[in-house]
Amino acid sequence: MNLPFFIAKRYFVSKKKQNIINIISAISVTGIIVGTFALVVVLSVFNGFNSLIESFFSSFDPDIKITSVEGKMFNPAEFNFDKVNQVHDILHYAEVIEEIALLKYGSQQYPAIVKGVPANYAEYTHIDSLIVDGNFTLENQGLNYAAVGQGVAYNLGIGLTFVDPIRIYVPKKGKQSTINLARAINYDYIYPSGVFSVLEEIDSKYILVPFQFASELFESKKQISAVELGFANSVNIKKVQKSIKNILGEKFHVKNKYQQHDLIYKTLKSEKWAAYFILVFILIIASFNILSSLSMLIIDKKDDIIILRSMGAQTKLIRQIFLFEGWLISSSGAIIGSLLGIFICWLQIEFGLIDLPGNGSFVISAYPVKIILSDILLVLSIVLLIGFIASWYPIKYISRKYLLS
Numbered sequence: 001m002n003l004p005f006f007i008a009k010r011y012f013v014s015k016k017k018q019n020i021i022n023i024i025s026a027i028s029v030t031g032i033i034v035g036t037f038a039l040v041v042v043l044s045v046f047n048g049f050n051s052l053i054e055s056f057f058s059s060f061d062p063d064i065k066i067t068s069v070e071g072k073m074f075n076p077a078e079f080n081f082d083k084v085n086q087v088h089d090i091l092h093y094a095e096v097i098e099e100i101a102l103l104k105y106g107s108q109q110y111p112a113i114v115k116g117v118p119a120n121y122a123e124y125t126h127i128d129s130l131i132v133d134g135n136f137t138l139e140n141q142g143l144n145y146a147a148v149g150q151g152v153a154y155n156l157g158i159g160l161t162f163v164d165p166i167r168i169y170v171p172k173k174g175k176q177s178t179i180n181l182a183r184a185i186n187y188d189y190i191y192p193s194g195v196f197s198v199l200e201e202i203d204s205k206y207i208l209v210p211f212q213f214a215s216e217l218f219e220s221k222k223q224i225s226a227v228e229l230g231f232a233n234s235v236n237i238k239k240v241q242k243s244i245k246n247i248l249g250e251k252f253h254v255k256n257k258y259q260q261h262d263l264i265y266k267t268l269k270s271e272k273w274a275a276y277f278i279l280v281f282i283l284i285i286a287s288f289n290i291l292s293s294l295s296m297l298i299i300d301k302k303d304d305i306i307i308l309r310s311m312g313a314q315t316k317l318i319r320q321i322f323l324f325e326g327w328l329i330s331s332s333g334a335i336i337g338s339l340l341g342i343f344i345c346w347l348q349i350e351f352g353l354i355d356l357p358g359n360g361s362f363v364i365s366a367y368p369v370k371i372i373l374s375d376i377l378l379v380l381s382i383v384l385l386i387g388f389i390a391s392w393y394p395i396k397y398i399s400r401k402y403l404l405s
Contacts, residue, residue: 003317004317004320004321004323004324005320005324007321008320008321008322008323008324008325008327008328009324009328011297011301011321011325012025012325012328012329012332020296021293021296021297021300024289024292024293024296025293025297025329027289028286028287028289028290028292028293028329028333029329029332029333029336030333031283031286031287031289031333032283032286032287032290032329032330032332032333032334032337032383032387033333033336033337033340034286034337035279035282035283035286035333035337035383036283036333036334036336036337036338036341036379036380036383037337037338037340037341037344038279038282038341039276039279039280039283039337039341039379039382039383040337040338040341040342040345040375040376040379041341041344041345042275042276042279043272043275043276043372043375043379044341044345044369044370044371044372044375045367045368045369046268046271046272046275047272047369047370047371047372047375048367048368048369048370049268049368050265050268050269050272050370051368051370052364052368053199053264053268054257056130056198056199057198057199057257057260057261058125058126058257059125059126059127059129059130059198060125060127060130060196060198060202061125061257061260061261062092062094062124062125062228062229062230062257063124063229063230063231063235063237063256063257064228064229064231064237064240064241064244064254064255064256065226065227065228065229065253065254065255065260066084066226066227066228066229066244066248066252066253066254066255067225067226067252067253067255068251068252068253069250069251069252069253070251072098072099072225073097073220073223073224073225074223074224075222075223075224076095076224076227077222079248079251079252080247080248081227083247084227084229084244084247084248087240087243087244087247088240089231089232089235089240090229090230090231091124091230091231091232092120092123092124092228092229092230093227093228093229094117094118094120094121094124094227094228094229094230095118095211095224095226095227095228096115096116096117096118096211096224096225096226096227096228097115097116097211097214097215097218097220097224097225098113098114098115098116098225098226099113099114099170099214099218099225100112100113100114101113101114101168101169101170101217102168102169102170103152103156103166103167103168103169103207104156104166104167104168104169105156105157105158105164105166105167106156106157106164108155108156108157109156110152110155110156112149112152112205112206112207113205113206113207114168114170114207114209114214114217114218115206115207115208115209115214116209116210116211116212116213116214116215116218117138117208117209117210117211118211119138119139119210121138121208122136123230124228124229124230125230127147127196127208130196130197130198131147131194131195131196132150132195132196132197133153133160133194133195134160134192134193134194134195135193135194136193136194136196137193137194138193138208138209138210139210140193143191144190144191144209144210144213145190145191145192145193145210146166146190146191146192146193146207146208146209147192147193147194147195147196147207147208148166148192148194148195148196148207148208149195149196149197149198149202149203149204149205149206149207150195150196150197150203151200151203151204151205152203152204152205152206152207153192153195155204158192158195160192160193160194160195165189165190165191166189166190166191166192166207167187167188167189168187168188168189168190168217169185169186169187170185170186170217170218171184171185171186172184172185172186172219173218173219186217186218186219188213188216188217190209190213196208201261201264229244237256237257238256241254241256280382280386283382283383283386284386287330287386287387287389287390288390290326290329290330290387290390290391291390291391291393291394293329294322294325294326294390294391294394294395295394297322297325298322298394298395305318319395319396322391322394322395323391323392323395325391326387326388326390326391326392326395327384327387327388327391329387329391330383330384330386330387330388330390330391331384331387333383333387334379334380334383334384334387335380337383338376338379338380342371342376345369345371346371348366348367348369349369349370349371352365352366352367353366354366354367355367
């Protein structure tokens with residue numbers, strides 16, 4: 001039997017001589033519980049939002065996107081794209097065109113990115129699952145149609161029940177005479193078939209059109225803006241990405257889904273860890289109660305210590321008793337707080353108890369939550385570490401000064 005732990009456990013559950021010590025011990029445990037609970041819940045909510053945004057981007061972006069380092073467009077026939085197409089596990093290979101154009105609908109005008117996509121675009125992005133009005137149709141009975149971002153549709157006042165087309169204006173390639181502006185601009189029109197909603201960054205910028213329509217409008221000839229690749233879910237994207245980089249060399253950017261929106265993911269990650277460190281700091285302040293509780297307990301148990309020493313107990317054994325006492329306070333608070341946080345997160349996942357503000361203006365109604373085991377273990381580790389440090393100080397210094405001299 002571990003004698004120091006046994007005695008520490010008795011001290012932990014027994015009533016102290018001074019009632020104030022019981023109160024401070026209860027406050028210590030409660031503080032650790034609340035701090036641990038807050039860490040688990042906050043990190044899980046950040047994970048939920050991150051997962052939600054990732055799912056939105058996954059429905060719009062390809063698994064890997066290849067763009068030129070120099071210039072906006074390139075001819076894939078001039079490089080090793082035949083070898084890229086032969087990379088193992090590629091399910092979808094698509095060439096796309098992206099250019100900024102001026103859109104006009106009725107009397108409204110708005111600049112947006114016109115993206116020419118192939119007919120199988122919905123197969124490797126699942127954009128059709130993000131349609132909030134109409135349907136995702138690019139071609140039907142020889143007519144071209146466009147899927148419009150919700151932000152673009154709002155700014156142009158587009159209504160799918162109207163018969164007006166979207167007019168698209170782009171400057172012609174090469175040098176043009178400025179005397180006659182009509183000759184310097186390419187113009188075409190297209191009818192909207194649906195409105196999609198991803199995130200504001202995309203909704204307010206993009207309009208999707210057939211690839212051939214965009215190629216003729218922008219006079220791209222055989223040039224494209226990017227190559228988009230889709231893979232099976234079981235494929236190791238990082239490994240494939242590295243293989244493609246080796247094939248293409250330094251002349252192309254090869255980006256996965258996270259790198260395509262690098263700033264957003266970095267911002268989410270930095271916000272998550274900023275909240276984490278703020279809560280850890282609060283937890284450190286709360287842990288001072290452990291220091292106070294142990295300091296008073298050492299004084300309260302002075303007679304017990306004298307008895308133990310008279311029975312031959314070494315200084316090391318007596319210090320271990322109070323060190324275990326501090327660990328019991330921090331570990332019990334950490335375990336209870338973690339379990340409570342996990343339980344609340346589970347309730348939110350299953351029943352959506354707390355709704356997002358905005359009266360249903362978001363794509364989801366309740367706060368998204370995702371429990372990640374590594375985050376729980378990280379929280380437990382940091383709480384136990386703080387508890388150890390808070391226990392070590394009074395045992396190392398106060399006990400030596402007052403009791404063990």
